[in-house]
Amino acid sequence: MKNKLEARIMELRQELHQHNHNYYILNNPIISDLQFDMLMRELELLEKENPEFSDPNSPTQRVGSDINQQFEQAQHKYPRLSLTNAYSEGELADFDQRVRQAIGNNIAYICELKYDGLSISIQYENGQMVRALTRGDGVKGDDVTQNVKTIRTIPLTLIEGDFPNVFEMRGEIFMPRDKFAKMNENRLAQGEKPFANPRNAAAGSLKLQNAKEVAKRPLDCFLYSLSSDNLPTNSHFQNIQKAKVWGFQIPKIITKVDSLEKVLEFIHTWDSKREELSYDIDGIVIKVDNLEQQEELGLTAKSPRWAIAYKFKPESAATKLLSVDFQVGRTGVVTPVANLEPVLLAGTTVKRASLHNADIIEALGLHQHDTVFIEKGGEIIPKIVGIDKTLRLENSEPVKFITHCPECQTPLERREGESAWVCPNEEHCPPQITGRLIHFTARKAMNIESLGDETIQLLFREGLVRNIADFYTLTTSQISTLERLGDKSAQNIISGIELSKQIPFERVLFALGIKHVGETVAKVIVRSLGNISNIMEAPQERLTEIQDVGPQIAQSIITFFTKPENKELIDRLKEFGLQMESTGQLIVESNILNGMRVLATGKLSNFSRDEIKETIEQFGGKPVSSVSKQTDLMVVGENAGESKLEKARSLNIKMITEEEFLQIIRPNEK
Ligand code: IVH
Numbered sequence: 001m002k003n004k005l006e007a008r009i010m011e012l013r014q015e016l017h018q019h020n021h022n023y024y025i026l027n028n029p030i031i032s033d034l035q036f037d038m039l040m041r042e043l044e045l046l047e048k049e050n051p052e053f054s055d056p057n058s059p060t061q062r063v064g065s066d067i068n069q070q071f072e073q074a075q076h077k078y079p080r081l082s083l084t085n086a087y088s089e090g091e092l093a094d095f096d097q098r099v100r101q102a103i104g105n106n107i108a109y110i111c112e113l114k115y116d117g118l119s120i121s122i123q124y125e126n127g128q129m130v131r132a133l134t135r136g137d138g139v140k141g142d143d144v145t146q147n148v149k150t151i152r153t154i155p156l157t158l159i160e161g162d163f164p165n166v167f168e169m170r171g172e173i174f175m176p177r178d179k180f181a182k183m184n185e186n187r188l189a190q191g192e193k194p195f196a197n198p199r200n201a202a203a204g205s206l207k208l209q210n211a212k213e214v215a216k217r218p219l220d221c222f223l224y225s226l227s228s229d230n231l232p233t234n235s236h237f238q239n240i241q242k243a244k245v246w247g248f249q250i251p252k253i254i255t256k257v258d259s260l261e262k263v264l265e266f267i268h269t270w271d272s273k274r275e276e277l278s279y280d281i282d283g284i285v286i287k288v289d290n291l292e293q294q295e296e297l298g299l300t301a302k303s304p305r306w307a308i309a310y311k312f313k314p315e316s317a318a319t320k321l322l323s324v325d326f327q328v329g330r331t332g333v334v335t336p337v338a339n340l341e342p343v344l345l346a347g348t349t350v351k352r353a354s355l356h357n358a359d360i361i362e363a364l365g366l367h368q369h370d371t372v373f374i375e376k377g378g379e380i381i382p383k384i385v386g387i388d389k390t391l392r393l394e395n396s397e398p399v400k401f402i403t404h405c406p407e408c409q410t411p412l413e414r415r416e417g418e419s420a421w422v423c424p425n426e427e428h429c430p431p432q433i434t435g436r437l438i439h440f441t442a443r444k445a446m447n448i449e450s451l452g453d454e455t456i457q458l459l460f461r462e463g464l465v466r467n468i469a470d471f472y473t474l475t476t477s478q479i480s481t482l483e484r485l486g487d488k489s490a491q492n493i494i495s496g497i498e499l500s501k502q503i504p505f506e507r508v509l510f511a512l513g514i515k516h517v518g519e520t521v522a523k524v525i526v527r528s529l530g531n532i533s534n535i536m537e538a539p540q541e542r543l544t545e546i547q548d549v550g551p552q553i554a555q556s557i558i559t560f561f562t563k564p565e566n567k568e569l570i571d572r573l574k575e576f577g578l579q580m581e582s583t584g585q586l587i588v589e590s591n592i593l594n595g596m597r598v599l600a601t602g603k604l605s606n607f608s609r610d611e612i613k614e615t616i617e618q619f620g621g622k623p624v625s626s627v628s629k630q631t632d633l634m635v636v637g638e639n640a641g642e643s644k645l646e647k648a649r650s651l652n653i654k655m656i657t658e659e660e661f662l663q664i665i666r667p668n669e670k
Contacts (some may be wrong), residue, residue, distance in 0.1 A: 330435025
């Protein structure tokens with residue numbers, strides 16, 4: 001029994017450490033805040049009940065850290081605590097009771113909205129903004145003063161007033177919903193990755209290295225608390241009102257109440273009206289108003305006893321399942337998609353939800369016409385999270401996964417250990433063929449913009465293009481006679497196809513659509529093997545020598561080039577003049593390291609000396625070979641020299657493991 005408990009505690013710690021990293025460092029959370037809070041609570045409870053397994057470095061022992069090495073850090077004048085969360089009204093009643101037991105019944109609560117952004121502490125001296133820090137680990141945070149100064153609703157200089165000489169304003173930086181939507185539209189139009197939600201957009205913006213860029217982002221801020229050794233009054237509420245007079249944007253929705261009932265009323269009102277707000281909130285914060293009473297109630301290690309956050313349930317809606325479609329993708333994988341009775345969820349009408357795969361359908365126990373609950377997490381496509389079984393129709397049948405391809409009727413196959421069902425008819429299954437054609441022309445592949453998806457479908461239906469090499473046989477006269485395509489678009493298409501002959505080899509390799517050979521893998525293979533014949537002839541052992549290429553990828557490459565039809569395809573592409581050889585130039589993959597001077601030391605398991613230097617450059621960094629004040633980041637491998645480490649420590653240089661380095665440069669790969 002104890003063993004099992006210990007194992008669960010360890011598992012939770014490890015998971016939470018990883019999620020913290022995803023959230024704070026990589027700005028790329030993969031679970032919802034609620035899921036995170038639930039894991040944290042489970043761990044807190046288990047640790048409380050089993051103190052023999054306590055650990056000073058458990059994720060429960062710290063508030064979380066969003067420190068980013070590219071900013072200077074500074075100490076908070078007043079440590080930043082977090083709030084205890086409540087998920088039910090019962091927990092609020094407990095809070096109310098604890099407060100009353102400690103300080104009696106003469107209390108006033110202040111109810112505020114809980115803004116879903118990121119928190120900021122701004123220090124003022126003699127009416128001037130001097131510094132703005134993120135929460136960081138609660139004790140020190142990133143100095144983002146230059147970026148914060150770009151937010152127009154935050155005063156740089158205060159209007160006359162009775163403000164203390166030295167004080168700190170705390171608040172939440174956020175991005176209004178409509179401005180977020182617009183910004184995402186622009187990003188999409190420019191081929192940039194959209195942000196998942198306004199919170200991520202605000203966080204990503206505040207951590208930009210260039211304040212000019214930050215100024216273009218539509219950030220805003222509510223300042224909801226005041227800290228100083230000389231506060232003007234003894235009431236949180238009155239202090240905030242004072243701050244308003246000095247020029248701060250304080251919360252517009254804020255109420256003073258004297259009972260739990262009125263707190264609940266405020267919660268109900270804003271839970272139902274939150275859609276009307278122009279920004280996201282994820283709950284309500286309740287604070288004891290009187291500062292002396294606050295002091296009497298005191299603090300726990302992580303949060304004050306005088307405040308609590310009531311968290312709303314994530315937005316969800318109930319609707320009816322109308323039918324399930326099965327879509328066949330480029331690689332033959334069959335994905336089930338639920339068609340739903342249209343329903344409003346978080347401001348948009350939802351008609352479809354992904355069901356992912358057969359296992360998920362089975363785990364949900366989904367029946368035809370079921371009433372389902374859908375939820376929008378961080379991601380854009382909603383998912384079905386549960387079923388209201390009480391509303392199930394009598395005699396309704398379970399949703400069954402199909403056994404044959406809906407497009408070509410071939411029996412589906414499922415590989416050992418995989419959850420996806422696949423149509424094996426690569427050669428003749430229409431959506432697989434058009435999927436490959438569309439992939440070939442995509443922006444990151446051959447970038448033939450003049451060929452839209454519909455035109456490709458048309459060319460395929462008309463029998464003009466059946467494989468990627470056929471594109472290069474097209475003539476303007478063949479195209480211009482097709483439905484809705486005149487001379488002009490025919491010429492555009494032909495010149496687009498012609499231009500694609502200049503596309504570098506690594507993108508041609510990616511465009512071939514070999515299973516498991518994504519953009520990055522294509523690049524490393526080309527860098528290592530140079531040209532198409534070397535790749536086609538490379539045995540398994542040679543392929544797996546390449547960094548990032550495992551046996552599965554190697555096998556997939558070999559299978560692809562063993563097929564006579566693919567060999568013929570390559571011969572034809574060569575004849576048409578596509579690039580089949582690397583130019584040997586350094587390919588810049590991203591600018592994530594942003595000019596940082598990076599030193600790698602010790603033995604690394606994924607890189608040789610030369611490879612790590614090249615990789616640093618490919619991600620926009622500068623490789624350096626000795627530790628100095630100028631060094632921004634150190635990747636520490638095995639048996640690194642103690643003197644280098646010592647020097648790095650004394651200069652406060654951020655040190656990371658090889659694993660962490662990989663996570664930074666390839667956050668989406670495991
Ligand atoms: S008061 C000691 N008021 O929620 C407590 N926090 O979970 C100081 N937040 O880090 C926080 N809206 O980023 C407070 N009206 C509000 C808030 C609020 C959002 C955030 C804040 C804090 C987190 C705590």
